[in-house]
Amino acid sequence: MLAIKLWNFLYGYAIIRIEGLSIERFLNIVISKNIYVWDVERTNHTTIIAKISLKGFKLLLPYTKMTNCRVYIVEKRGLPFIVFYLKRRKMLVLGAVACVVLAYLFSMFIWSIEIDGGQNISETSIISELDKLGLKAGVLKSSIDIHKIQQEFLMDEKDVAWIGIDIKGTKAIVKVVKKTAPPAVIDENVPCNIIAKKDGIIYKMTVLEGDALKKVGDTVKTGDVLVSGVIERPNTNTRFVHSTGTILARVWYEGYADVNLVQQKYKRTGRKITMTKISMGSSTLTLSSRKIDFKNYDREVRNLTSSASPIRIVNETYYETVPIEVKLTKDEAEKLAVENALKNISPAFGKDAKIVNRQEKVTMINANVLRADVIVEVIEDIGTQENINYNTEVKIERSNN
Amino acid sequence: MKSNTIKEGILNLVDFPKDVLLNLPKITVIGNTQITVENHRGIIEYIPERIRINSTIGMIRITGKNMIINSVMTEILVITGKILNIEIIV
Numbered sequence: 207m208l209a210i211k212l213w214n215f216l217y218g219y220a221i222i223r224i225e226g227l228s229i230e231r232f233l234n235i236v237i238s239k240n241i242y243v244w245d246v247e248r249t250n251h252t253t254i255i256a257k258i259s260l261k262g263f264k265l266l267l268p269y270t271k272m273t274n275c276r277v278y279i280v281e282k283r284g285l286p287f288i289v290f291y292l293k294r295r296k297m298l299v300l301g302a303v304a305c306v307v308l309a310y311l312f313s314m315f316i317w318s319i320e321i322d323g324g325q326n327i328s329e330t331s332i333i334s335e336l337d338k339l340g341l342k343a344g345v346l347k348s349s350i351d352i353h354k355i356q357q358e359f360l361m362d363e364k365d366v367a368w369i370g371i372d373i374k375g376t377k378a379i380v381k382v383v384k385k386t387a388p389p390a391v392i393d394e395n396v397p398c399n400i401i402a403k404k405d406g407i408i409y410k411m412t413v414l415e416g417d418a419l420k421k422v423g424d425t426v427k428t429g430d431v432l433v434s435g436v437i438e439r440p441n442t443n444t445r446f447v448h449s450t451g452t453i454l455a456r457v458w459y460e461g462y463a464d465v466n467l468v469q470q471k472y473k474r475t476g477r478k479i480t481m482t483k484i485s486m487g488s489s490t491l492t493l494s495s496r497k498i499d500f501k502n503y504d505r506e507v508r509n510l511t512s513s514a515s516p517i518r519i520v521n522e523t524y525y526e527t528v529p530i531e532v533k534l535t536k537d538e539a540e541k542l543a544v545e546n547a548l549k550n551i552s553p554a555f556g557k558d559a560k561i562v563n564r565q566e567k568v569t570m571i572n573a574n575v576l577r578a579d580v581i582v583e584v585i586e587d588i589g590t591q592e593n594i595n596y597n598t599e600v601k602i603e604r605s606n607n
Numbered sequence: 608m609k610s611n612t613i614k615e616g617i618l619n620l621v622d623f624p625k626d627v628l629l630n631l632p633k634i635t636v637i638g639n640t641q642i643t644v645e646n647h648r649g650i651i652e653y654i655p656e657r658i659r660i661n662s663t664i665g666m667i668r669i670t671g672k673n674m675i676i677n678s679v680m681t682e683i684l685v686i687t688g689k690i691l692n693i694e695i696i697v
Contacts, residue, residue, distance in 0.1 A: 229653070230650045230651060230652055230653055233650050233653070233679065234649035234650055236679075237649065237679050237680065237681055238649070238681060240680075240681055242678070242680060243678070243679050244676075244677060244678035244679070245675060245676075245677060245678075246653070246675065246676035246679065247655075247675045247676075248654055248655050251654075
């Protein structure tokens with residue numbers, strides 16, 4: 207059926223209205239002369255609307271006279287008529303062709319470069335480096351060898367670990383990953399001290415090498431030398447060692463959190479809108495009967511397809527919500543405040559720190575706000591290695607010699 | 608007519624499609640929505656409620672609603688619409 211329609215479209219056809227009293231006779235004659243007529247529809251007693259091929263229409267005239275019918279053209283359709291129309295509008299065709307050609311031509315170049323990388327990367331230096339390697343705005347896409355540029359870029363920029371160039375349309379997206387410098391670990395052969403990185407009271411010292419300058423129970427300040435790498439003994443030369451050891455100390459952290467007794471929560475009203483989203487790659491098609499006109503809403507997403515399939519069908523339900531005020535009891539608020547306060551402190555101490563003691567103080571700072579002050583005592587390793595300052599030490603050694 | 612009966616006998620023997628050699632109309636009905644009449648002899652009457660078609664075995668009368676002649680060619684005639692009744696009037 208489609209093939210016939212296409213054929214008719216290519217060769218052109220006309221919708222005609224036939225008026226007369228002996229239309230059946232007219233049709234029979236037309237059929238017998240091998241003229242193809244289709245979609246014959248009777249509109250009233252004396253008229254018929256039908257479609258006829260362009261070629262057939264030209265042969266129709268003698269038979270209309272024979273049967274006393276009249277034929278009118280209602281509409282002309284098909285490619286020949288479009289061509290005929292466009293012949294009179296040459297500039298329109300020219301413009302359309304020029305549009306396509308220009309769009310194609312301009313899509314052959316790269317017009318913008320987008321740098322996607324870490325925060326501590328200067329985009330201008332990357333752009334100038336890429337410029338040197340031949341990737342810049344206005345360059346033919348086919349002239350770019352991405353693989354080669356990536357390799358040369360990595361050779362030139364030593365502090366870049368990886369570069370990915372992705373050309374999407376006329377835009378080159380450059381992803382840069384900077385090398386993260388390994389932490390400055392002092393080499394095992396280099397002498398060093400252990401110093402305190404936090405204030406605290408020493409709880410336990412395990413010194414594997416070096417001279418302990420502090421003992422358990424001592425209060426230390428940030429920067430104090432705990433274990434010295436300079437070993438001086440009477441009657442022997444001063445030795446320099448690479449101090450190692452763990453120094454556990456009690457450290458105190460302080461923090462607070464405020465909690466409002468009146469909390470705003472959202473309650474569902476019962477009205478909801480369900481919509482289906484079909485997404486493939488980055489493009490999404492949303493099938494929805496109406497727009498979401500809720501002021502506040504909850505969203506529930508249900509995935510209907512397996513995670514492996516390339517097309518994702520997602521069912522989303524939006525529930526309308528209204529804000530309501532919930533008054534917390536004092537106990538609940540206290541618990542919440544302490545929890546939040548602890549949460550505020552915890553980034554300050556390391557993961558391997560052990561909380562040994564906790565003090566909480568809860569006060570009402572006004573009618574509705576409750577504040578929890580928390581002091582936490584933890585035991586953690588406060589030692590960190592540091593190079594020995596030779597300026598002073600070397601002098602000692604020389605004087606000894 | 609006698610030759611026709613002889614033909615028919617032979618055709619029954621060899622199981623050959625009758626419509627080809629006996630010059631009979633072949634009427635194909637799809638549900639109640641489409642009728643194809645092959646080997647017809649012209650349209651006698653066409654109004655949306657009734658179509659009468661001439662054929663070698665007599666007149667085929669089709670009644671229905673909103674019927675449209677989908678295509679007419681020398682051999683084949685296709686009618687669509689809601690078909691209620693098919694009669695062969697000799």
